[in-house]
Amino acid sequence: MQFDRACIIGRVLGVLCHVMGWLAPMYGAGRLESRNIGEYETAARHARDCGRDDLTDCLLTMAEVEWEHEKYFRSRVLVHPLGRRLPLWSMPAPKETIRESFAREAEGTLELVEA
Ligand SMILES: [Fe+2]
Numbered sequence: 001m002q003f004d005r006a007c008i009i010g011r012v013l014g015v016l017c018h019v020m021g022w023l024a025p026m027y028g029a030g031r032l033e034s035r036n037i038g039e040y041e042t043a044a045r046h047a048r049d050c051g052r053d054d055l056t057d058c059l060l061t062m063a064e065v066e067w068e069h070e071k072y073f074r075s076r077v078l079v080h081p082l083g084r085r086l087p088l089w090s091m092p093a094p095k096e097t098i099r100e101s102f103a104r105e106a107e108g109t110l111e112l113v114e115a
Contacts, residue, residue, distance in 0.1 A: 009028065009032070012028075013025040013028045013029075016028075020082075022076075022080075023077065023080045023082055023083050026073050026076040026077050026080075026083070027073075027077050027083065027086065029069075029073045030070055030073030030074050030076075030077055030088075030089065031089045033066050033069040033070035033073055034070045034089045034090065034092060036063075036066040036069075036070075037063050037066045037067050037070060037092050037098070038063075040059050040060070040062040040063035040066060041059075041060070041063045041098060041101075041102070043059045044056045044059035044060050044063065044102060045102070045105070047059055048102075048106070056102070060098060060099055060102060063098050064095055064098055064099075067092055067095045067098065068095075070092055074088065074091075
């Protein structure tokens with residue numbers, strides 16, 4: 001199901017390349033990358049919650065990588081004259097907050113367990 005959705009999005013963006021140039025794919029990619037940040041953070045929390053701490057660092061690293069991708073695509077959209085006029089997706093929180101919030105939650109969980 002997720003693969004079908006990705007294929008459809010990819011094909012639509014591919015067609016739009018011929019109509020709008022590179023703006024549409026950059027815009028679409030930026031939106032997708034923005035969502036991916038949160039999805040990797042959520043995956044890291046699920047990994048922690050089910051005892052797979054060995055996976056959390058990798059998943060948080062992927063969230064950080066997606067944060068960099070979102071930054072790149074946002075910057076590309078903003079250099080395009082039409083892109084500057086488009087409403088952009090929400091700006092993600094600073095990159096450092098990915099691990100900070102995860103660590104804060106872990107501390108809170110430990111405090112609950114110790115209490
Ligand atoms: Fe990415």
